[in-house]
Amino acid sequence: MRIRPYLNKDFDMISQWITDERTHALWCANLVAYPLEKKGFDDLLQQVEERFGDSPFVATTDDGKVVGFFCFSVDLNTNEGMLKFVVIDNSIRNKGYGCEMLKLAVKYAFDIAKADAVHLNVFSENLGAKKCYQKVGFKERTLTENAFSFKDELWGRCNMIITR
Numbered sequence: 001m002r003i004r005p006y007l008n009k010d011f012d013m014i015s016q017w018i019t020d021e022r023t024h025a026l027w028c029a030n031l032v033a034y035p036l037e038k039k040g041f042d043d044l045l046q047q048v049e050e051r052f053g054d055s056p057f058v059a060t061t062d063d064g065k066v067v068g069f070f071c072f073s074v075d076l077n078t079n080e081g082m083l084k085f086v087v088i089d090n091s092i093r094n095k096g097y098g099c100e101m102l103k104l105a106v107k108y109a110f111d112i113a114k115a116d117a118v119h120l121n122v123f124s125e126n127l128g129a130k131k132c133y134q135k136v137g138f139k140e141r142t143l144t145e146n147a148f149s150f151k152d153e154l155w156g157r158c159n160m161i162i163t164r
Contacts, residue, residue, distance in 0.1 A: 006056035124156035
């Protein structure tokens, strides 16, 4: 697996991975409308770049197939990197691809971006993602109960961190 910068042509693949409204909300906290469309996605990427300095990346198999996506930025005041909008192709979830992508993202953060730590937020109800983050070495730092509402559900937001 490799990571590389996101290209506009990657959207067609990524847009197929989130097939229901709940998964969409777990992924992006409804910061972009469901169903995912190119204009909304492009606007979101532009907003997080302008506001936080995020860069979008994809993970590919060695033969070039796009299998994952995330955004990454570094807060220069704290020297902490942050991962956002982490998602894996739904047809290959639970097969280790997510953990492999995260390990590459963390390696990039430490070795290239020179971050001291990397953190992310995950909804407590997103058990598969949380388990994957823990396998990679992320530890729960804070938990905000009832941070997000989806229909008749209230979800907690867990901030997880990994340090050098």
